[in-house]
Each structure stands twice: as structure tokens, then as C-alpha cells.
Amino acid sequence: MNLILIDPQEVRADGRVRLDDQRAAHARDVLRASPGKILRVGLLNGPLGKGTVERKTTDSVTLYCEWETDAPLRPPVDLLLAMPRPKVLKRLWAQLAALGIGRIILINAKKVERFYFDTHVLKPAFYTKRLIEGLQQARDTRLPDVTVVKQLKPFLEDEMNALFPKSEKRIIADPSGPRTVSQCLHSAPKRACLAVGPEGGWTSYELKLFEKHGFEAFSVGSRILRTDTACIALISLLAESLRNKV
Amino acid sequence: MNLILIDPQEVRADGRVRLDDQRAAHARDVLRASPGKILRVGLLNGPLGKGTVERKTTDSVTLYCEWETDAPLRPPVDLLLAMPRPKVLKRLWAQLAALGIGRIILINAKKVERFYFDTHVLKPAFYTKRLIEGLQQARDTRLPDVTVVKQLKPFLEDEMNALFPKSEKRIIADPSGPRTVSQCLHSAPKRACLAVGPEGGWTSYELKLFEKHGFEAFSVGSRILRTDTACIALISLLAESLRNKV
Numbered sequence: 001m002n003l004i005l006i007d008p009q010e011v012r013a014d015g016r017v018r019l020d021d022q023r024a025a026h027a028r029d030v031l032r033a034s035p036g037k038i039l040r041v042g043l044l045n046g047p048l049g050k051g052t053v054e055r056k057t058t059d060s061v062t063l064y065c066e067w068e069t070d071a072p073l074r075p076p077v078d079l080l081l082a083m084p085r086p087k088v089l090k091r092l093w094a095q096l097a098a099l100g101i102g103r104i105i106l107i108n109a110k111k112v113e114r115f116y117f118d119t120h121v122l123k124p125a126f127y128t129k130r131l132i133e134g135l136q137q138a139r140d141t142r143l144p145d146v147t148v149v150k151q152l153k154p155f156l157e158d159e160m161n162a163l164f165p166k167s168e169k170r171i172i173a174d175p176s177g178p179r180t181v182s183q184c185l186h187s188a189p190k191r192a193c194l195a196v197g198p199e200g201g202w203t204s205y206e207l208k209l210f211e212k213h214g215f216e217a218f219s220v221g222s223r224i225l226r227t228d229t230a231c232i233a234l235i236s237l238l239a240e241s242l243r244n245k246v
Numbered sequence: 247m248n249l250i251l252i253d254p255q256e257v258r259a260d261g262r263v264r265l266d267d268q269r270a271a272h273a274r275d276v277l278r279a280s281p282g283k284i285l286r287v288g289l290l291n292g293p294l295g296k297g298t299v300e301r302k303t304t305d306s307v308t309l310y311c312e313w314e315t316d317a318p319l320r321p322p323v324d325l326l327l328a329m330p331r332p333k334v335l336k337r338l339w340a341q342l343a344a345l346g347i348g349r350i351i352l353i354n355a356k357k358v359e360r361f362y363f364d365t366h367v368l369k370p371a372f373y374t375k376r377l378i379e380g381l382q383q384a385r386d387t388r389l390p391d392v393t394v395v396k397q398l399k400p401f402l403e404d405e406m407n408a409l410f411p412k413s414e415k416r417i418i419a420d421p422s423g424p425r426t427v428s429q430c431l432h433s434a435p436k437r438a439c440l441a442v443g444p445e446g447g448w449t450s451y452e453l454k455l456f457e458k459h460g461f462e463a464f465s466v467g468s469r470i471l472r473t474d475t476a477c478i479a480l481i482s483l484l485a486e487s488l489r490n491k492v
Contacts, residue, residue, distance in 0.1 A: 002470045095472070095475050098469065098470075098471055098472065098475055099469070099471070099475065099479065100469060137470060137471070137472060138469040138470055138471065139468070139469065139470055140469065180486070180489075180490055181486065182490065220482070220485075220486055220489075221485070221489060222385070223344065223345070223346060223384040223385065223386065224248045224344075224383060224384055224385055225344055225345070225383070225384065226341070226344065226383060229341050229344055229345065229478055232475055232478040232479055232482070233345065233478055233479070233481075233482030234482070235479075236466070236478070236479030236480070236482050236483055237482055237483060237486055239466075239467070240426070240427065240466055240483055243426075243466075243467060244426055244428065
């Protein structure tokens with residue numbers, strides 16, 4: 001935990017916050033909080049700031065918080081991910097938030113098992129906790145937006161443009177992709193939406209559908225990666241390319 | 247398992263291999279092996295090839311293997327990693343092999359806990375199994391070399407040049423690094439050795455030591471990542487940069 005993330009509703013009118021959960025335990029046991037000590041804090045979806053420890057008891061820590069003027073920018077990468085096995089997704093939430101994602105869409109595909117969508121791992125109460133863990137790791141405050149979509153074609157046809165404006169670059173990872181990530185980003189877009197397929201890959205029908213909706217296919221070589229490894233590897237490539245084009 | 251990896255000692259003089267472990271179960275249950283079916287096989291540290299199913303019983307599968315002429319190239323990235331928590335390293339082995347690493351050196355650093363080195367996760371019998379899992383995922387045959395080093399300074403002074411020739415590029419990840427990965431690789435090296443620090447980061451003494459031994463510091467922005475996420479993200483960036491410079 002490199003940042004203590006606070007929900008705006010937890011902040012009292014006088015700027016004070018009383019923590020009595022894991023964050024208090026972390027502040028006390030790991031950060032050795034004592035009155036006067038300044039801790040890094042962040043307001044969920046808002047600015048970073050500093051929290052001065054005012055009081056410490058056996059089960060709570062009270063901070064007086066001062067916030068910076070601006071909130072961190074929304075991360076420039078959005079992810080359209082074919083629904084992975086629940087076990088994999090469970091591990092992935094915190095890592096996605098740590099890497100920095102604006103919006104996560106979990107989507108059905110031919111090679112996704114239907115029952116994957118029945119998992120508790122898709123419940124907001126479950127994933128929000130994991131996402132916050134990742135933000136606290138990476139020192140970010142911007143909670144990714146999460147949407148679950150059970151039909152690919154209607155989504156691409158009817159909803160895609162509203163969620164990912166056409167001005168954003170759209171790219172899709174596929175071993176047959178003729179380009180590299182940086183070739184796809186030569187136009188120096190500000191944001192990019194990355195589509196990542198299921199373990200068995202996209203079908204050629206799905207690839208054509210994506211292409212029709214403006215996704216450029218790229219490849220990163222012939223190694224086949226597990227979904228979680230692939231997501232981290234690809235998001236990292238994309239974030240680095242976008243950062244260096246600015 | 248996208249490849250069945252076979253130890254050269256398992257291959258009989260007539261080119262036949264009898265599998266009776268997890269690989270047999272996978273060939274039977276997932277790949278639906280039946281006589282005549284061709285499976286992708288690889289020879290550990292050797293070439294890829296095809297294995298024709300000759301015989302299938304309830305507990306074994308016999309393949310007749312034909313090998314390609316050349317083995318896959320050794321991956322161009324080497325990793326010098328401050329010893330992570332055993333729990334993290336346990337998860338990381340297969341992912342490192344899947345991403346492709348030539349040599350992995352696990353090394354001590356100021357912010358590494360001494361007891362991390364006592365773990366069974368560092369035993370060759372443990373990690374070789376995980377590395378092979380990763381190779382089978384990524385369709386590679388090259389087992390990374392693994393070395394465990396308990397003292398950083400003597401290693402850099404006396405052993406580094408033998409393991410990583412000076413002609414290889416040496417880079418170290420640190421938030422203070424003034425360059426990007428691609429700036430570090432502008433000279434288009436063939437191989438690169440990447441140093442990744444412990445959760446708390448390198449000390450300034452350690453950074454200076456690395457610098458003295460030819461490591462250039464680079465940064466990938468201000469987000470703080472967990473060791474496993476950071477390794478995957480950085481190796482992916484490095485592999486992609488090296489691939490595109492060739």
C-alpha cells in the first residue's frame with residue numbers, strides 16, 4: 001500500500017478522516033503512524049494529498065487531510081478483454097488497476113465458456129476492492145470503469161462508439177497482426193483501446209468484426225502467453241508507446 | 247500447454263517417446279490424441295518438432311517424433327532480479343519462462359529480507375518444473391539459466407562480465423532513471439540485461455554500484471508496481487524494443 005485511498009464520503013466537513021479498517025492497521029503497523037507523521041493519501045477518483053496523523057488508538061487512526069488541486073489524469077489505455085477464467089480474472093483486477101486502465105470491458109467471445117460469467121469475481125463489491133488495492137499499490141486514485149458485455153456483435157455495432165470515441169485508436173492483439181504496437185500508434189493518438197482475446201484466440205469471424213469497427217491488428221511475436229501475462233505485457237507496451245508519443 | 251516438451255533422455259534411439267505423466271493426460275484429455283494425430287512437441291533446449299501419436303493406453307501416449315533442424319534462438323533478455331518474496335517468485339517462474347528470458351539471476355539487495363533465500367521456491371527441482379510449464383505455454387524449448395547470488399557487490403565486480411558480456415546492453419529500472427527503454431536501446435544491441443529492484447527499490451548506494459558497472463537507469467513513469475507485475479511489464483517492453491531494432 002503506497003497510498004491510503006479514501007472515499008469522499010469518509011471525509012468530514014473539517015477535513016478529518018477516521019480510519020478503522022485495514023488502512024488503519026497498515027498505517028499503524030507498516031507505516032508506524034504516530035501523531036504528526038504525514039502519510040500519502042488519495043481521494044477516490046480525486047486528487048492526491050497528504051494526511052497528517054492526529055490521533056492513533058488500538059483500532060483507529062485519524063488523519064487531517066489536505067488535497068492537491070488536480071486529480072491524476074485518467075489512464076490513456078482502455079481494455080476490451082474476452083472474459084478470462086474466473087481464477088485468472090481474480091488475480092488480474094488489482095494488476096489492471098495498478099498498471100492504469102481508464103475503462104475495462106469484459107466481453108463474450110466464441111472461445112469463452114458461458115459459465116465464466118456466473119462468477120462472483122464479476123460482482124462490483126468483489127472487484128472494486130481489488131481495483132482499489134491496485135490503485136493503492138500504484139499511487140493512483142482513478143477507479144477504472146467496468147462493464148460486462150455478453151454479446152460482442154451488438155456491442156461493437158451499437159455501443160462501442162459511445163464508450164470509445166472513434167478518435168481514440170483501436171487495436172487488437174493477434175498473432176497474425178501485420179503491425180507492431182508502435183506502428184499502430186504512429187499517428188500519436190491520446191488514448192487507445194486494446195482488445196485482448198480468450199486463451200484460444202479470436203475466431204476469424206471475430207477478427208473481421210473488429211476490423212470492420214476500426215481495430216488494427218498487431219502482433220508481439222510468436223510466444224503464446226496466458227491471459228493475465230498477456231494483458232500486463234500488452235498494456236505496458238501500449239502505455240509506454242502513448243507516453244513517449246506525447 | 248501449447249507444446250509438449252520432452253527431455254532428450256526420454257527419446258529412444260528409434261525416435262519414439264512414451265509419455266506417462268501429466269503430458270500424457272493432457273494429450274489424451276485436452277488434445278484428444280488418437281493414433282495418427284500429430285502433436286506439437288519440443289526437445290528441451292533443442293528444436294521444435296512434430297510428434298505423431300502411435301499408441302494410446304489409459305495411462306500412456308507413445309509418440310514418434312521428428313525434429314526441425316534448428317532450435318529456437320535463446321531469448322535476448324537476461325534478468326537480474328532482487329530476490330522477491332517467495333510467494334511472488336513462486337508465481338513468477340512460469341511467467342518469466344513464457345515471456346522468454348535467457349538467464350535469470352536472483353540477487354540480494356539491501357531491501358531484500360534475508361530469509362527469502364531459505365525458500366524451497368529456489369530449489370532447482372521446484373523451479374525447473376515451473377519454467378517448463380512456462381515454456382510449454384509459450385511454445386519455447388530454451389530453459390532459462392538460473393543463478394542465485396547472495397552478495398551484490400562481489401557479483402558485479404567479479405562475475406558479471408563472464409555471465410553478461412560487456413557488449414550486451416545493461417539497464418536498470420528506477421523511478422529516477424532519466425531515459426526511456428527505447429532511448430537506452432538506441433544503439434540497437436542484440437541482447438540486454440535488465441536489473442529489477444526489490445519492492446522498496448534500490449538504495450542510492452546500489453544504484454551507483456550498478457551505474458559503475460555499466461547499467462543505464464531508465465524509468466517507465468511514476469506508477470509503483472508489484473515485483474511480478476513490474477517484471478512482466480518491463481520484460482515485455484524490452485523484448486519488443488529489441489525485436490523492433492533488429
